[in-house]
Amino acid sequence: MQPITFRRAAAGDVPALVGLVHSAYRGDSSRAGWTTEADLLDGQRTDPEMVAGAIADPAVLVLLAEAGGAPVACCQLERRDGYAYFGMFAVDPLRQGGGLGASVLSEAERHARDAWGSAELRMTVIVQREDLIAWYVRRGYARTGEISPFPYGDERFGRPRRTDLAFETLTKRLA
Structure with a gap:
């Protein structure tokens, strides 16, 4: 197995990142993980404009994990007031379950703490994703009970297959 390297994503990575995120969450390819x-949800998980905007934003780091020069995982970190926000986390479905996701999460936590001085990392997870929430809890994240609505009607985030989707905020102290 090839070693994993991390780097800041660049504008030329947009198509690969969109494909990676889509493959991890939507359609039949996502069922491999x-x-x-x-x-x-049906439809898209992200689009080229959203990814390009994140890469261009100086308050955002889109972290790309590669094996042999090919993208295998990614995440987005945003500097916010008093904390860092973690999102757009995706791992190639064929590489899930082998520790790659935990490595990416650890690298994101390290960057937020050491490079930005963030004492806390927050994220939101669809409340129906109990398996994913449990994965984060095993890595030290706490459920806050803070629920926010799913953006129904905004197809940039997908087309919901049910009417009860919502997000819960999870948090972890980094310092």
């Missing part, structure tokens, strides 16, 4: 949202 355990992070699929295909039973909850």
Whole structure:
């Protein structure tokens, strides 16, 4: 197995990142891994404009994990007031379950703490994704009970297959 390297994503990585995120969450390809949202949502998970905007934003780091020069995982970190926000986390479905996701999460936590001085990392997870929430809890994240609505009607985030989707905020102290 090839070693994993991390780097900041660049504008030229946009198509690969969009494909990676889509493959991890939507459609039949996502069913090869355990992070699929295909039973909850159809449509896109992100689009080139959103990814390009994140890469261009100086308050954002889009972290790309590669093996042999090929993208295998990614995440997005945003500097916010008093904490860092973690999102757009995706691992190639064929590489899920082998520790790659935990490595990416650890690298994101390290960067937020050491490079940005963030004492806390927050994220939101669809409440129906109990398996994913449990994965984060095993890595030290706490459920806050803070629920926010799913953006129904905004197809940039997918087409919901059910009417009860919502997000819960998870948090972890880094310092």
